[in-house]
Amino acid sequence: MRSTRTQTFHARRGQWPDVLAFVESAVEGMDDRLVTKLRLAIEELFLNTLTHGHGGDTDAPVEVTVGVDDDRVVLSYVDAAPPFDPFAAVEIPDPAASLEARSVGRLGVFLITALAARCDYARTGDRNRITVELRGA
Numbered sequence: 001m002r003s004t005r006t007q008t009f010h011a012r013r014g015q016w017p018d019v020l021a022f023v024e025s026a027v028e029g030m031d032d033r034l035v036t037k038l039r040l041a042i043e044e045l046f047l048n049t050l051t052h053g054h055g056g057d058t059d060a061p062v063e064v065t066v067g068v069d070d071d072r073v074v075l076s077y078v079d080a081a082p083p084f085d086p087f088a089a090v091e092i093p094d095p096a097a098s099l100e101a102r103s104v105g106r107l108g109v110f111l112i113t114a115l116a117a118r119c120d121y122a123r124t125g126d127r128n129r130i131t132v133e134l135r136g137a
Contacts, residue, residue, distance in 0.1 A: 001067040001074070009064065011049050011079065012057040019046055019064060026066035027073055031136045037115045038066075038073055041132050044108035045077045045086075053081025053128075071136035072117075078129050085121040086130070087113060 005026045009015045023042050027035050042064065049062060065076035086109045113119050118133040 001069045004065060004067040006063060006065040006076075009062045010058070011046075011054050011060045011062050011081070013050060014057075015062075016043075016046060019062075022064060023066055023075075027068060030068070030073070031071070034071070034073060034134055034136045037134045038075060040108070040115065041075055041112050041134065042077070044112055045079075045130060045132075048086065048108070049079045049081050053079060053084065073134045075132045075134070076129070077132070078127050080127055083123050084128060085123075087119050087121050 003026075005022070007022045009019050009022075019042060020039065023038060024035065027038060046062065050056065054060060060080040061078075062080075063076075063078040065074075065078075067074040067076070090110050090113050112132060115134065116132050117135045118131070120131040122129045
């Protein structure tokens with residue numbers, strides 16, 4: 001990796017602007033499409049930690065690492081929420097289905113997997129560890 005930056009945040013909605021600012025500063029000057037993919041991935045992961053993992057704001061840690069290498073970004077996301085592999089049962093949405101027939105949720109995780117070159121999950125001790133590799137156009 002050409003550069004790697006790590007920062008730890010609390011799993012609180014009020015921390016979201018700081019998380020986004022940290023991630024954006026780590027990829028400053030990179031391809032706009034790659035930065036947009038990264039924004040989508042970090043937003044989905046962070047908000048899912050709050051909403052589904054902890055059920056609201058908590059002081060539990062969320063560690064975000066952004067590794068940059070030419071046309072590639074590797075996002076490492078570690079939280080202390082209960083065990084959950086977001087990539088275990090990714091459903092491909094049916095574009096022909098009516099809104100009423102579509103299931104609620106999980107679209108963000110599907111989008112991450114569709115945009116990423118690689119998505120990995122591991123449970124290490126009491127932490128969820130998610131790695132998302134994104135590549136430029």
